[in-house]
Amino acid sequence: MNHSRPPTVIFVADSHFHLRPDASEERRRDRFCELCALARDADHLVLLGDIFDFWFDYPHFRLRGYEEILHGLDAVRAAGCTLHFVGGNHDVWAAGYLRERYGCDIRPPQSLLAVADRRVLLCHGDGLFKLDWAYGAFRALVRARAGIALAKALHPEFLFALSTWLSGRSRCATRDDSATIERRAAAWLARQPAPEEPGGAWDLMVIGHVHHGFTASDRGRTLAALPGWLDRLGYGLLDADGFRLLDFDRDPPPRFPARA
Ligand SMILES: [Mn+2]
Secondary structure, three states: OOOOOOOOEEEEOOOOEOOOOOHHHHHHHHHHHHHHHHHOOOOEEEEOOOOEOOOOOOOOOOOOOOHHHHHHHHHHHHOOOEEEEEOOOOOHHHHHHHHHHHOOEEEOOEEEEEEOOEEEEEEOOOOOOOOOHHHHHHHHHHHOHHHHHHHHOOOHHHHHHHHHHHHHHHHHHHOOOHHHHHHHHHHHHHHOOOOOOOOOOOOEEEEOOOOOOEEEEEOOEEEEEOOOEOOOEEEEEEEOOEEEEEEOOOOOOOOOOOOO
16 A cells, blocks of 8 residues: 555445346446446445345355446455445345455444544444334344344245345335435434544544435534435545545546555
8 A cells, every 4th residue: 555645445335236237227337337447546445335235145156147346346456455345234245255255344334444544434324313113124134143044044036036125115215305314414423422432433434325425514523424326326535635425427536646
C-alpha cells in the first residue's frame, strides 16, 4: 500500500444480483464490473451487504450465475486492493466463499475500519432502525445458526424459490418512504454514545440496506446510508477530500493518485 497519500475506500451495497438476471440487471452488472475496474486503483473495497440476492454454500455444489461479478472482484484483488465484506441479510452466507477466493476481510455485523485518522463503523444496517417487524423476523431467521442448519437440509432449488419469495417481502419492507428512514436515522444517531464515551469511538458510520442515499450528522459524527445499486447506481467514496456519496452514472469517476 502507498502511504504517501491517505487511503482511498469505495463502499457499495445492495446490488441484489440474481442468479438469473433480466435485461435491466445485465446493465447493472456491467456497470458493477466497471466499478470494480475503478476499485483496482483504490486501497479498499467494502462490500457492505446484499451484493447478492441469494447465496448459499453447499459442500459439493456451486451456485451458477455470478461468474461475471466474481471475475470482476478477482481483478480488484489482483490489483492489490483489499476487499472487505459485511454480510447483508441476503448474502451473509457468502462470507466463507469470499474469504476463500479473495482473502476477503470478513467483518462482523458492526465493525471498525481504521483509515488514516478516520474510524469508520461498518454495518449493513438491517434491523438498525426497526423499520418493519416482518422484516425483523426474516433477518433473525437468516442470521441464526438454526436457520442455516434448516436451510442445509432443504433441496437447493427449493431453498432458492423460498428465498426469492422472502426476498420480495423483505424488499417491500425496506422501501419505507425516505422521510421516515431519515427521521429514524436521525433519532438513532442522536441516541448513540458521544465519541468519548464507551462504544462511541467512530466518526463515520456507513450503512446500506435502506436503498436510499443520505447523510446525517450529529455531534461531529456522520452517518451515511448508501443508495444501493438498483434504481440508482450509488456508491460511497472516502479519500483525502473526505466522504461523499456518488452516482456512478451521473458523477465523473474519481481520479486516484497512482499506487506506489
Ligand atoms: Mn439488506
